[in-house]
Amino acid sequence: EIVLTQSPGTLSLSPGERATLSCRASQSISSSYLAWYQQKPGQAPRLLIYGASSRATGIPDRFSGSGSGTDFTLTISRLEPEDFAVYYCQQYGRSPPFMYTFGQGTKLEI
Amino acid sequence: EVQLVESGGGLVKPGGSLRLSCAASGFTFSLYSMNWVRQAPGKGLEWVSSISSSSTYIYYADSVKGRFTISRDNAKNSLYLQMNSLRAEDTAVYYCARSWEVVDYFDSWGQGTLVTVSS
Numbered sequence: 001e002i003v004l005t006q007s008p009g010t011l012s013l014s015p016g017e018r019a020t021l022s023c024r025a026s027q028s029i030s031s032s033y034l035a036w037y038q039q040k041p042g043q044a045p046r047l048l049i050y051g052a053s054s055r056a057t058g059i060p061d062r063f064s065g066s067g068s069g070t071d072f073t074l075t076i077s078r079l080e081p082e083d084f085a086v087y088y089c090q091q092y093g094r095s096p097p098f099m100y101t102f103g104q105g106t107k108l109e110i
Numbered sequence: 111e112v113q114l115v116e117s118g119g120g121l122v123k124p125g126g127s128l129r130l131s132c133a134a135s136g137f138t139f140s141l142y143s144m145n146w147v148r149q150a151p152g153k154g155l156e157w158v159s160s161i162s163s164s165s166t167y168i169y170y171a172d173s174v175k176g177r178f179t180i181s182r183d184n185a186k187n188s189l190y191l192q193m194n195s196l197r198a199e200d201t202a203v204y205y206c207a208r209s210w211e212v213v214d215y216f217d218s219w220g221q222g223t224l225v226t227v228s229s
Contacts, residue, residue, distance in 0.1 A: 033215075035215040035216075037155075039155075043221075044219040044220060044221050045147075045155065045205070045216075045219055046219070047215060047216060047217050047218075050215040050217075056217065057217075088154065088155055090155075090215070090216075092213050092214055092215060093213065099157065099169060099171065099213075100145075100157035100160075100213070101157070102155040102156065102157065103154070104154050105154045105155075
């Protein structure tokens with residue numbers, strides 16, 4: 001089973017600043033099958049990034065994803081007030097065992 | 111607009127059963143794979159189960175294998191999760207989510223339904 005470890009657990013920043021969130025996999029993720037989600041309190045998660053670096057429909061370009069192999073990063077270039085939330089990375093393995101794993105989340109707080 | 115609406119959650123005793131439903135609209139349901147993801151109170155996301163568009167491929171997390179059964183009815187645009195032998199650790203908000211492939215990212219999510227397992 002692939003384990004995803006996100007860091008930091010909590011990130012305290014101010015609007016206008018740059019946020020860098022990390023997701024490290026216990027083994028290489030083939031073909032960058034890595035996604036990022038945003039979740040606000042009381043809401044369902046929302047897809048931000050798939051394939052490690054492709055933005056989902058309607059996601060502002062201040063969100064960007066990068067990385068390959070075992071190390072992946074979500075960057076928010078200039079934080080807006082609505083960006084303060086919990087962020088999860090997810091891997092979707094297309095070889096057996098067919099399963100998904102999520103990181104434990106990074107809370108981005110003001 | 112894609113809509114996924116879960117229902118069927120509630121309070122159930124340990125060892126009991128519950129059936130969750132997810133009603134889909136706004137897209138061609140029969141073309142997409144569907145998934146269940148849960149979130150225990152104050153915790154992170156945990157994948158539960160996935161089913162391909164024609165139900166050919168079905169996968170479960172080890173934590174629910176043998177107790178939960180995923181199914182779908184493409185004629186009714188509905189996804190289901192039959193949960194048996196429920197345990198306290200199954201307490202969570204259960205989300206249904208859409209994906210193009212049976213193992214793929216989740217591009218749309220429902221708002222979730224709360225399942226509480228307690229005596």
